[in-house]
Amino acid sequence: MLLSFALVLFVALSATAGTTGKIAGRVTDTSGNPLIGATVLVVGTSYGAMTDANGEYFIINLQPGEYSVEARMVGMSAQTAEGVMVIVDQTTPMDFTLDPTAVGETFIQVTDSRGLIMMDATESFHVVGREDIKTMPVAGIADVVNRQAGAISRGGLHMRGGRSGEVTYMIDGVAQIDPTSRSFTSAVPMSGVAETAIISGGFGAEYGNAQSGVVNIVTREGGSRYTGSLDWNGNDFQTIGLADDWHWGGIDPDDINPADPEDPFPWRWANVGPFAEARFNMESTLGGPEPFTSYLLPAIGLDIPGDMNMFFSGEFLQTGGGMDGRYGYGFNDWVERWTGNLKLTYKPNAKTKINLTGYYMDEQYGYGPWDWSRYEFPYILEGDTLAPGQSILYGCPTIFRENYSLGAGLTQTLSDATFMEIRLNQYQTDMTYRIYNDPDDTTTTTEFYGEDFTWDDWQNVTPTRLVDYDSFYRSGRHRSSWAETRSTIATFRTDVTSQVNQQHQLKAGIEASYYDVFDYYIDTASGGNIYAGRYHVFPNAGAAYIQDKMEYRGMIVNAGLRFDYFDANFDEYPADINDPINPGTQPGDPDHIKEPVEVPIKYHLSPRVGFSHPITERDVLHFTYGHYFQTPTFDRMFSGSDYDLSGAFPIVGNPDLNPEETISYQVGVKHQFDDVTMVDVTGYYKDITGLVDMQNNFYSAVDAYDLYVNGDYGNVRGMEISLVRRPSDFWSGSLNYTYSVANGKSSSATQNYTYVWAGWIIPKKESPLDWDQRHTVNAELDFRIPQGEGPRIGDTPFLEGFGVHLSWNYGSGFPYSPSGQGTAQPLINSERYPWTMETTLKVNKTFWIGGVTMDAYCQVNNLFNRQNINTIADIAWYDADLNGDGEPDHDPTGSQDNPYVFSRPRMIRFGLGVEW
Template identity: 30%
Template sequence: MGKFFRKFVVCVLPVLLSFLPSLIYAGTTGKISGTVRDAESNEPLPGCNIIIEGTTLGAASNIDGEFFILNIPPGTYSVRATMMGYKPYRIDNVRILIDLTTSLEFIMQVKVLDIEEEVVIIAKRLLIQKDVTSKLAIVSSDEILNMPVNSVQDILTTKAGFTTDAGGGIHVRGGRTGEIGYLIDGAKVDDPLYGSFSSTLNKDAINEMEVISGTFNAEYGDAMSSIVNLVTKDGGSSLHGKVEYTTPMINKSSYRKANPFAGVVDEGVYENKSMFDQQPIPVPGMFTLSLNGPVFSKLTFLLSGIYRNEDSYLPHGYSVEGDGLAKLTYSFSPTVKLALSGQMTGRESQGYSHAWKYLSDHQAHSESRSIRLGMIFTHTLSNNFFYITNLSRFENNSVTQVGDKLPQDYEMGKTGEAVNFYVSGDDDRYADNTTVTYRAKVDATYQANINHQFKSGFEFVNHDLSVYEESEPWPSGAQFKDQYTKNPFEIGAYIQDKIEYNYLIVNIGLRLDYADPKATMWPDINRFGYFDENNNWVLADEVAVDPKTQLSPRIGLAHPITEDAVLHFAYGHFFQNPDYNSLYYNLRKDLSTSLPLIGNPDVKAQKTVSYEAGIKYKLSEDWALDLTAWYKDITDLLSTLQVSYLSQDYVVFYNSDYASVKGIDLTLRKRYTDYFSGSLDYTYMVAKGNNSQPLGGYFDAFADEEIPHQEYFLDFDQRHKIAVNLNFNIPENSGIDILGMDLLSNFNLNILFKANSGLPYTPYVDPTVRIDINSGRKPWTSTVDLRAIKTVPFLGVAAAIFLEITNLLNTENVLFVYSRTGKPFDTGLSGLVGSSPDADHNPAFVGPPRIIKMGVQIIL
């Protein structure tokens, strides 16, 4: 280990560990803070007991009438205050949010008689959370269930700052894909090889979803753009459950025609069929199950499962996936709690490849499975400090292959003489990769007084990486093989203080990250060997790569200027280690291919310096506005650099890419009144850089193109993004009658509208004309989705039927275009050899058509 890390262990770590008696597991609970006063004199009341009903959590007010309650799981509660000589005072509908403070005020009335008379107040959902110092979205379980979405990623695309590229990758405020840190119950579940989200979660299992698109606190590391924090439900004091079935697409998909956009009469191999007309698949559609409740008084459980089996709306492709989650929570006492969880996810899928349209059985498919085990131990030592220890193991295995073939059985793919479709042979890739990640995490909080909350934490992460990949394994192919086993590890630690006054809230913290790839590399990437004194060629000896260390200062401020307006500002440094596959790729240094690509374990962590400032303003009792301007300076991005040494050319991963992004996020929200609630999210953004992806330099070198020497609009530079979500809910006994009957009671309709300006592309005229990179723009895209559900009593339970429609207006949304024409189905080369309407009209160049699904629910 380096000298800096040794100094950290000796000097800084003991300070952090001194907070271990006061630990809190980061990002899974919230806090209540408030005051108790006499209704007549307005004097503070010390010694008043405040409890959260249905829990063992509570506190007593101090001499100034102040109190706080820590470690509260997110949700909605009733909070009760009692004091001798005063009427009991209860506040219902108190919402607790992850990482945030909910403020309450109890105005106690003197009890005149000994009759138990209680004051009851129903709290309204806050439109402005005054202790938020950066852009934040909290999505409740009800909101998640009502929206016409199927995944966490679908929800993210509705939030300001989140955009989607043509391939479906998610970007946050102009960052690259893979810059989001996903957490389930506080533990990261990213794939360390490629950085993707490696878990499927039933929507019914989510208690709350916290989406931080701006500057986040020091407790979160190894993410440059965003944190998505998912907290699952605990079992309650009564049994709750739901079974749901959703059909596959029940309308016909014209995309399954031979030439769905060419106007060709002969439908050829493919016909205009509905999903039910396809080759039968076992149990099509989606099933979900959730059940939670008590086993006995101190033990609760959560069971959740999802099974989805669907064909693609495209000419071929499918997805079969299943996920099961089990969680047990045991309360040894009011101050000691243990939670054990296990989750298993499996998926098999094949995307659509236009080249393999008529030979899909020989296109590669992917299979993956993951197992997550977790333990959270909570010990409350007093009402102002406690600690939580979290241990987890996350294993992910992914296999890509053609059928059940091994690489030695692959045959070279061959296209037809007249068209560019494969007519024989196999896809060119085989992979079998396994990652196992162990995490041990201790995070901490100490509520020193009503104004200061100190938090600190320490985390150790160890990865076991096993990779085996082959490409073009047939005799005339490249026969490239990549195989390695590595065990890198990471350490993170932080300390921060949340300072809360009526006029100012400050989040200030410092984070340290340490990563050791435990690998070797050439001392100089520009020189892989040398001639000795006898003129003999000698490969350079590899040396151990030094561990990398980063310090990340972060600060956020919120200043309430009135009861209805809050200014906020945030600044921070954010680092993220490159995906491990870019560190270890081709570490055997195979230079036999035409342009070898070599991983580099000596690359640094990528860096983003983020600034943001904004205002939250309550427009009325039901409407609020959040406007945030932001800027990101991104350096040391992962790139690929061509090296020419003697007669050998190769490409190596390096930190030479950069970008600068600026924009504005606007969110307008309406609280639920008059039967509807809603939100509008808008983002204006300009994203420039010298490369849109790490492999950009490799592709330029392979095509013998000039490397860009100045910033240009990045591939995912989307100038405008709009998302409008409207939810109409008519509760039971609403008084809205139709023909004398209450037909609309327990009815919910959710409408989601999304519109995005066109992404850039580079037009082509002819080789003699130089066109600026990404100087053209694709057209706008838009969709209208809806979900309608009606619930009725049925045999002592609640039954529901629902309808889901995505792309209601059947809009043809352009994703990819040909560079000669800027259109998705016109190559500009019609009539030339190898061109045909079928080959030119790739249905994956546009987004999904209208998709209609129906379903039923049984709710306990």
């Protein structure tokens, strides 16, 4: 039934991801002879295996985490290894030696079961576990990813020089990506994450629709006893009020000073520097037996076979936005977000596991700096209207976002060596972009595409911008725009994993998803013209893959092949893009598109292979080669595809776009210095083709439009050096350095459009891309005293639980194009921003009281309060020599002294956590 459903349903763009790992090894006696028929069990679970004729065993289908593993043989002592770590998609080696002359059981504490060097890892792979996340000064998954080698944050995440949007985020094996923009819009509570795996290169055939990387997030499962946690962090002990009373009423607009808005809205005035942040963040978790089936039903005589456990994690976040202490009110970047994630795990018997998952997020946040822009035509959806009163906040653009995901998964063990996973999931993300509103207002309406929109006269909000003594804009309206987007993705996938023998693990799977995506928008150009558009499409796509993991003593090979297809399911595409519409028709008319045809289905194969060659017990050589395809964003494919060619420089989406392709190579070597320290040196090259660009098409002698096409290309080459030290003698750390050269014809899909509009020649040769940061260094240093250790006063280890974590980042300057070139063929990104550096400190003290663990901590972002330049307000001003010393002044704030060009200053957060 499910298979039939999959075949009818079409197939998924969302990549599949592993969520389990494996333990394998050998059991011998004290003479080194293999023990045949020894039993190896994972304590507290139903998983286990018996050794074969070579004394070898394997245990598959294990959730990531820490386990105790026991080996037994009749007539010999038993041995239990504690602290054995299992990692997603990796093999944890665990050998046992049993003594035939001893009796009883021996215990060994495993400190490096993950293997300082994971011999079977052919890809560039970094795992951040739950305990790592708790000690790091991070506020979300993005902070974790940005600390890894090859990751650069510049208008989005760029992995190894690729464009933003080329990284796929997975939550429990299902992609959580908005297909209209390929952005990760979900916020997972960090306390609910069991493990995060970041793969920056060489990922296998099971991962699709990702050119540059995969972030695989596995959430926690409930156990046999109740556990929970509560964590608060922020810079005040109260929630943040909304800005309903923040206004300019009663104030002379010609005599505004920084103190004026302080009293009515102190939270947004938090005057602690160039940008201060009001923050309130609360996370909670609860896990254990599901009470309804575990206690309530048995109490009335209804016993459900097996065990059902639950795990819930939730988060509430509220920030007050950035303020400027010199110039009055600041930027519209406040956030309010609720997030919840629930996982139910039911095990009716030892071979069956059923997971039910639910995720929900409700978020609203201010979008964009607005205090030096103006509002022109305030259109909003009828029934969703505005009565601003005198609150200037009501004139600000706001994004309202709602995400949910519902899923059901079945894991069925078919034999000791084979298991199958079946998963159904529906993910939906809704986004509305508009001004903040009051639903009680009523005004006249105007119609666009069958939707009624209202006009408010904004009589109570200053319609013009106010300029103070130093020419800094103090107030005014944001230019009008409104948008609503909804993406719904129904997904089916099934995978079968079989450990055929000790050397071969086969994995194969198919995917299927159906998309329901619509987008409506209204915008105004600088000249006051109103533009509107919409699309409602139902694409489908599909994939099948097979891969073999071959593990030998001297060689590990990961080889796989992936097949993908994408069907735009669109039949209103003009046969001739140079003659696309019938004269005299309007968008939406049934005969508007001239000779419409159906967009063909796109197919492609992705071969991938990786080798890992252990040279010695402490050295390994690794290599990967692969083809990686990615479907363009739906906005590039469908926005404007109704061919509304009114106005100047119209943009039209292209449903006939091909997938973008990256061919990637990497080779590296790992060396282990001692039991706790290793280094990995990896070089890589990426050849990128078929990137989305824009092409100017004339459909008459004087009329033209711009169409998205697969016309761009680029290449990236680089080297990463990663040094890791495991915890030992109270301290641990990591250091990674990345050298990268990212060149391409364009830094965005719209660069050609901008050049045509400016009258410049479209470049043919490659130049540094906007995110081409040549040198990047990340360092983590952690000092921590475990429970019961450290210096003592009498019998009391008074420093137990004390920890310090120092995080440091250095980045060389990003490129920019100089101003005032006065040529139709300007230099592109030939100059460089200054380098940046930021240090973050987190100090904590843990207390153990009975069965409760309490943790108090303080985090300081930008410890040395360094003023890093994020952007330049006015390139001409930056390059100007106003003081006449013969050198450019390099003032990034521009003529209006814009403080938004700098990154955050020093910010201090306090936190308190309780766990039981």
